[in-house]
Amino acid sequence: MSFVLSQEQRLLKQTAGDFVKSRSSLKRIRTLRDSADATGFSRDIWREMAELGWVGMLLPEDDGGSALGYMDLMMVMEELGRGLMPEPMLSTTLLGANAVLLGGSEAQRRELLPAIARGELLVALAYQEPSGRFDPHTVQTTAEPSGRGWKLRGEKCLVLDGHVADRILVSARTSGSIADRHGVTLFLIDPREHGVLVNRQMLVDSRIVASIRLSDVAVDESAIVGEPENGGNLLEAILDRATAGLCAEMLGAMSAAFEMTLEYLKTRKQFGVAIGTFQALKHRAAILYTEIELARSAVMGMNQALDEARPGASALVSVAKVSCSDAFLLAANEGVQMHGGIGMTDEHDIGFFLKRARAAEMTFGDAAWHRRRYAELEGY
Amino acid sequence: MREPLKSENDLCWGGKKREYPADVKRWLQVMAERGWTAPTWPECYGGGGLSKARAKVLAEEMARLGLRPALFGVALTMIGPLLLQEGSEEQKRRHIPAIVRGERLWCQGYSEPGAGSDLASLQTGAVADGDDFILNGQKIWTSLADKADWMFLLARTDPQAKKGEGITFLLMDMESAGVTVRPIKLIAGNSHFCETFFTDVRVPRENVVGRINGGWSIAKALLGFERSAIGGMFKKERPEGDPLVALARRYIDASEKEIGDPMVRDRITRIRMDQKRLEFTLARTAENAKAGHKPGPESSILKYYGSELNMRRQELIQSILGPHALGWSGEGVDPREVRMTKEWLRSRGNSIEGGTSEIQLNIIAKRVLGLPE
């Protein structure tokens, strides 16, 4: 166990922090939103991130990656989170690449992973369905045998970066009924394929997702990723890892929101004094700080467990996601409250953090969902 | 020494005034001979001389074997570390080996009736007289004063100086003439702390720790040790497993699967998750200290969060017990249930002792966040 950052990790964090500061700003995020930018992020920045080795960070060197772990990834994700960077790390690095890495055949790995690492290929994961809330096992989309392959039919929602993905992984039911763990298979499709309808949507935090309709999309055997019928377990493994990345991102974002608020407490004057002299606000700031530090410990503990492939890692992913969801929302809500009227304006940046807090909370399971999952994993 | 503890009374606090069972005494002796009651303290004062890393191995090994520590108390967690850091050579030689051997139980004479959170306003006075100070005044809430052999205390030695500037940190033998102790009954029914009165008590000058009138910085250093000690108390990875789930199965439903009451199940999960993050934070603090980094700001939250969490845990245990939480005495009342209820009552003091939660939040706001006064 080590909660002490290594020299390399501190350097990585520094590099990522400098990169975000020099290449992005909350103004850029605002412009992307206001100009209704079709992509929703910058392909140039994405290419640079790939050159820095971050996109393929988790991949083995043979696959074009840098073979780093989740504690290392945290250094980068946290800084990206501070800047609310919308570049497709979650979809491509954490969901897409992980799916291929954990489930892909030799051929799929060779074809996809190096291209992903180079920043040339965007891969999304379409697992959520309108009726399933957060449960990855609720799969109504079907895959029926047809000729030498399969025909996919159904609807997926909230597919992160699905509007620009070059490939989309789709979970589909090959046997069993709606919420069965067993009987789900993952397929890799090309969105240009006949029968795929990709509909671009913007979310409350101005990030872009897609809802996807599959109308008898024909794929062959080679599209299957991972063991047929056992896609449920693969999905859980992918989502655990993606949640780890998301948590680190949330940690950075909540820290930035907190610092912004702290600064305001020290500078805004009312009744002739800085509002940070009021004990009612001091105590709430101290409690918020405590929650953020505990969330940080939870994220670090989870990353160690993932890096060491410990058996209890999934439960710790839930601990971290609950911590981060609660602490980020608290930081954002308190942030708006402590800014007073200006905090409610679109002109002020704090609102961006509030919206991101809500969206991130609802991504990969909210706090209540993860508490229930934890209890199940722990057997009570 | 592998049996689970039944109550705080099974723990060995050392000292000459308390009687302990023969096996407890023997265990203390065996451990003290190796200096393993204070594994990281220097060997020249009787300590174990182990590095932090090796001490951790020892603690883990003992936990694995289900062995309990041979000695507890403020001597090990507070005054010992303070003397090692701030005491004179002669004070170290005189007190540290005796602490390692568990011969002296110490108590803390800080709080007074008029000086609690605002500790620096204390009024107990010490006037120089030849080689001695003469002490007059009163302390209150002094835990274990009736069992203690020695007390460390704060007294005002310069009444003219500003609040924090006229205070001296003293070590006092509880056998000194003029010391009287009166136990105070607590809401849990036992007497854990006392009022302590001083009437013309002579304390030799050599028992001053640090400078005369320079006691406030020493006092604060000790409070730092106290906060870590209290924060660390809630670490306990219980070898017998988390009792919450077992209690819920006993009192709510016996099923081996999902706990039937979803509200209780969710509250248990919240406590377990929060316990986990606290443990990670404690590990983080410890590892950062070991790596030679200054205690990071994360250590300041441990006292606050650890006590609040323990209090929430005790509340939940009461909810799980339901009507079984109410029995106090008489036939048919299960003593295990009474013990849990008393533990709940005791826990209400967690957010008061060692600086209240409000004061901890003040400290975080000021020292960590730099918010203006």
Ligand SMILES: Cc1cc2nc3c(=O)[nH]c(=O)nc-3n(C[C@H](O)[C@H](O)[C@H](O)COP(=O)(O)OP(=O)(O)OC[C@H]3O[C@@H](n4cnc5c(N)ncnc54)[C@H](O)[C@@H]3O)c2cc1C
């Ligand atoms: C179980 C137990 C064991 C103890 N053992 C010892 C011991 O061994 N030795 C010893 O010296 N003392 C001991 N104490 C005393 C303890 O340190 C004091 O009770 C504590 O510091 C609070 O002081 P007080 O009781 O005078 O309360 P007060 O200071 O009067 O506080 C009353 C309330 O006002 C709040 N308050 C006070 N000041 C502020 C402020 N600036 N901002 C916001 N809120 C404020 C407090 O948080 C509290 O809620 C013990 C206490 C307990 C409960």
